[in-house]
């Protein structure tokens with residue numbers, strides 16, 4: 406029997422697969438038996454899961470497989486040979502592709518929670534976390550910071566505090582990913598048709614977490630290759646069934662994340678500075694040398710660190726540069742305010 410994780414691929418309902426009224430609203434009743442969720446993408450084929458099990462299908466003749474993302478919902482042709490159309494995702498994780506072009510690269514679609522994975526060691530980097538947080542918030546995903554290797558560190562709570570200080574929207578957890586019971590702290594975010602994606606640098610423990618949550622050792626080895634140093638490394642994105650009834654997307658380690666069109670996310674992550682800026686004397690204050698600048702005053706009073714101000718400026722500059730060439734790019738249909746409210750609610754609801 407084909408399996409994803411430790412779950413036999415039979416008897417999934419559309420709801421098990423993550424279907425929701427958002428997708429139903431884009432379909433006729435006739436479409437329902439042709440709906441499928443994308444689990445993996447190859448150069449010339451797309452792997453999907455239907456209520457009847459897994460299938461390998463082709464992209465439509467006028468599209469490439471790169472137009473689809475892992476986690477996407479699609480409608481198949483009636484013969485189930487190829488994809489007829491992509492349903493508009495409810496969240497869309499994308500980044501600016503490497504190089505100087507304006508293209509964006511799809512990372513994953515229909516992700517409810519973006520687990521930003523870092524470690525309680527030198528990998529922990531505020532600027533990088535803020536960048537990933539801006540991506541999560543711009544994409545409409547709930548951000549969760551997962552700090553692995555807590556067992557190798559004297560004071561993991563200090564890392565949690567530093568992560569949560571970055572934004573009131575952040576929930577952070579420190580854990581030892583190699584201990585199954587600790588990895589299971591992520592269970593609330595990957596049950597009942599929910600989808601979580603793991604994003605972070607190479608070696609932070611994404612695959613370790615993924616294995617613990619899906620028990621999919623065999624599947625994982627199949628998509629791994631040895632790198633030059635003989636380590637195993639994840640090379641493709643794939644959607645796995647978790648042991649808790651939801652879905653998990655493991656992604657290859659990211660070296661650099663270039664944001665695109667992320668001003669909403671940056672604004673949300675740096676809400677403290679945006680709030681201060683509203684009290685500057687000049688509405689177009691650049692917070693450089695202006696008199697009565699509320700931002701510079703906060704730095705002077707020690708309420709805002711100069712480092713955080715610099716990081717905010719740098720991200721804004723980068724986003725302005727990237728977005729100038731992207732202004733015609735398609736903006737996904739997201740309800741930003743609703744996501745921010747649900748992030749706060751989720752955070753307060755789960756805090757123990």
Ligand SMILES: Nc1nc2c(ncn2[C@@H]2O[C@H](COP(=O)(O)OP(=O)(O)OP(=O)(O)O)[C@@H](O)[C@H]2O)c(=O)[nH]1
Pocket residue numbers: 553554555556557580581582583606607608609610611612613614637638639656657658659
């Ligand atoms: N002690 C300890 N070791 C960990 C922890 N998390 C991961 N490791 C170890 O760190 C190494 C890298 O973990 P992986 O899960 O392969 O990292 P990854 O993020 O999937 O890396 P890529 O696939 O390259 O993106 C492995 O040897 C893990 O056993 C942890 O919380 N504690």
Ligand SMILES: [Zn+2]
Pocket residue numbers: 682685686690691692693695697698699700701
């Ligand atoms: Zn100012």
